[in-house]
Amino acid sequence: MPAPATYLVTGGAGFIGSHLADALLGRGHTVIVLDDLSTGARANLAAVWSDPRLRFVRGCVLDERLTDELTARCDTVVHLAPVTGCVGAAALRHSRGLLIAAADGRGEAAAGATVVRIGETVGPRQSPGHATLLRRLVRRAVAGEPLTVYGGGTRRCRFLDVADAVDALLALLAHPGAAGAEFDLAGAEETTVLALAERTLARSGVAGEVRRLPYPDDRAPYEQDTAAPPDPARLSELTGWRPARGLDDILDAALARARTEAPVVLPGLRLPAASPAGQHLG
Numbered sequence: 001m002p003a004p005a006t007y008l009v010t011g012g013a014g015f016i017g018s019h020l021a022d023a024l025l026g027r028g029h030t031v032i033v034l035d036d037l038s039t040g041a042r043a044n045l046a047a048v049w050s051d052p053r054l055r056f057v058r059g060c061v062l063d064e065r066l067t068d069e070l071t072a073r074c075d076t077v078v079h080l081a082p083v084t085g086c087v088g089a090a091a092l093r094h095s096r097g098l099l100i101a102a103a104d105g106r107g108e109a110a111a112g113a114t115v116v117r118i119g120e121t122v123g124p125r126q127s128p129g130h131a132t133l134l135r136r137l138v139r140r141a142v143a144g145e146p147l148t149v150y151g152g153g154t155r156r157c158r159f160l161d162v163a164d165a166v167d168a169l170l171a172l173l174a175h176p177g178a179a180g181a182e183f184d185l186a187g188a189e190e191t192t193v194l195a196l197a198e199r200t201l202a203r204s205g206v207a208g209e210v211r212r213l214p215y216p217d218d219r220a221p222y223e224q225d226t227a228a229p230p231d232p233a234r235l236s237e238l239t240g241w242r243p244a245r246g247l248d249d250i251l252d253a254a255l256a257r258a259r260t261e262a263p264v265v266l267p268g269l270r271l272p273a274a275s276p277a278g279q280h281l282g
Contacts, residue, residue, distance in 0.1 A: 061085025
């Protein structure tokens with residue numbers, strides 16, 4: 001990483017943002033976290049809360065005045081908040097470096113930003129309300145419930161550990177050739193939904209089944225999406241980054257977390273339904 005600098009991380013109390021804040025602080029940088037806590041949580045920053053180089057600001061990127069003020073105080077902006085807000089315009093106005101996570105960032109890239117499309121990422125601090133495919137399968141396996149796969153289960157997917165995601169973001173922040181370019185950030189191994197379900201069950205060590213069902217007629221089937229998953233080849237070619245954790249590593253870690261989170265269920269009783277209050281714990 002370059003010499004100590006100040007980074008503004010929007011969404012920095014969220015899942016990926018808090019891990020990135022940890023890493024930047026660990027490398028001697030100053031970090032300003034801007035987060036409205038709609039999906040993030042202060043607890044995600046517990047390990048670095050007392051660090052004098054961390055400043056937490058509760059606020060929204062839609063607040064133009066606040067965003068402009070914080071951008072003026074930093075060297076680089078990392079925009080991980082789920083809404084676009086005023087960040088791009090503020091970074092351009094103050095000539096600050098900008099890395100932005102966006103599904104379609106052609107406009108930002110043309111203005112000199114580094115644009116990253118982040119694929120499905122898993123790891124500690126992921127919000128319980130964020131029910132990713134891998135997380136649903138893992139929790140069902142640990143609970144001894146059938147792993148449900150709709151349709152043919154042929155949708156292709158890749159999964160990335162959050163620690164590898166942070167390493168990739170750090171590599172892009174450090175590389176001058178990343179400015180003005182777009183990158184996919186995803187795991188190296190591609191699999192299908194059906195293969196993932198079977199692999200999850202096998203690694204869980206639980207006697208269970210993968211149950212294949214036709215997709216309901218009343219909603220569009222996400223699992224039938226034939227689009228290719230994000231491909232990190234361009235990112236790897238520029239920075240040399242490779243994920244250190246493979247799919248088996250990711251599954252084993254997810255299973256271990258699910259076992260600690262799983263409630264105790266007596267024989268013959270169904271798992272309790274999640275309460276609405278439990279859906280936004282950061």
